[in-house]
Amino acid sequence: MGITKTQHFTEEQNELAVLAKALGHPARIAIIEHLIKVDSCICGDLVNELPLAQPTVSQHLKELKNAGLIKGNFEGASICYCLNEEGFEKIKSFFTLINTYLENRKDQCC
């Protein structure tokens, strides 16, 4: 069916899934990494950085923006993107939970 049974899960679970899903494509990982590398917010030269056509990059940016992982600002004719702290905060607490668990885990059955 290709359709996720969203209603049956908690809001937190759905939120986390949306965030993770947004990071679930190498192009979007590359975008995040590039935004970190150039530090100052960078606009459409991502198209030059990535091995993808402009509409495709635009679409990936949209997904990252929708998920709350990046923000975009108009800067003259172009648009300037940068990381959105909020989105990453939400992921952070999930991984903190996991790391704490893994560090304290004693008996590994598997």
Add this chain to the structure above:
Amino acid sequence: MGITKTQHFTEEQNELAVLAKALGHPARIAIIEHLIKVDSCICGDLVNELPLAQPTVSQHLKELKNAGLIKGNFEGASICYCLNEEGFEKIKSFFTLINTYLENRKDQCC
């Protein structure tokens, strides 16, 4: 085309994307959370926990296993699953990078 241009990205980017993608579904988030909660490794009563049919749960478990986020062990007739530390280690370093960047970021343009 629905097909990702994997060859054009680095191995690290593809690896991260695979891990993130595996977490990009609320059922799989729920599975991870449940495995943490019950600590001792739990097998097919995940089917009871989740609002999904047994084959669907089995499929989600397979994806988590393929991504390297969980491990499975035979335990009599049933199978015992638990978190695979390795997979989470890889994600961890990525988020450490991001967090370090976000904490030191001075000028937020967006």
Add this chain to the structure above:
DNA sequence: ACTATTAATCGTAATATTGCAATATAAATA
């Protein structure tokens, strides 16, 4: 051996994602 029990696999329908050419929009500049 027979029968539950547990979990994986197969087949398939419904839907989502990926990618791009073509086109549209919007601001900057001549």
Add this chain to the structure above:
DNA sequence: TATTTATATTGCAATATTACGATTAATAGT
């Protein structure tokens, strides 16, 4: 205002994902 530049949107083809019924495989207990 016409043109260039920068980005978004549309439409569509190829492929992937999600979900589950039916079936299979494998072990446990009788």
